[in-house]
Amino acid sequence: MALSRLSALPAPVRWLAPPAALLGCGLLLLGNLGSGEVAPPVPSAGAAPFCAALDRALPQSVQGHRRQDPSPASPYTAAWASSPRTVLRCGIARPDYLDDDPLANAPEINGVQWGFTSDGAGGHRFVTTLRRAYVEVTVPEGAYPNYADPLPALSDAVKATVPEGL
Structure with missing residues (x-):
């Protein structure tokens, strides 16, 4: 038929x-x-409330890139732009590269210190130091004119919601 x-x-x-x-x-x-998947971290019970507060405080746009959260939806992940995409994850485990000297390679931006390393694909991975929850921001190559451009807006939200301390 x-x-x-x-x-x-x-x-x-x-x-x-x-x-x-x-x-x-x-x-x-x-x-x-x-809009691919990003595995949300599983924060500790102590870090989870800070991460949820951070999610609510994050800006809706960063350097002209609007927020487009990854799937699955989680209060522990956020993203801006679609390609290349900057991804924030809160409540991650402490990264090994902070073991050497966490402050040796840690610029302070708006009152928040960020350790950083290469992401292995031409971009950078930043992680907060000396905060009650570890916040990771992955900035892929080409996302911004300067790889640290998104950090000031994100630092303000981190500073307001994730207290200092270990």
Whole structure:
């Protein structure tokens, strides 16, 4: 029955339908590349309330990039822009690279110290130091003119919601 309806359509419509369907599927997939999954951390019971407060205090845009949170939705993750995307995760485990000297490579921005390292793909990974919850910000290569551009806006929210201390 469906085949008879399809054969009743003009030939150009029948010929263009499969490529149009494939193009639509391809565009749908491309549109969802920037909203991929980010594994939310599992913060300690002591850090979780600070992370939830931070999530509410985070800006809706950073350097002109609007907030587009990753899936699955979590009060412990946030993101800005779609591609490349800056991702914040709160309540992560203390990263190993802070073991050497946590303040040796830790600029202070708006009252918050950030340790940082390469993300292995040309971008940078920043983690707060000396705070009651570790907050990680991953800034991919090319997301901003300067890799530290998002930190001032995020530092203000961290400073207001995640107290100093270990």
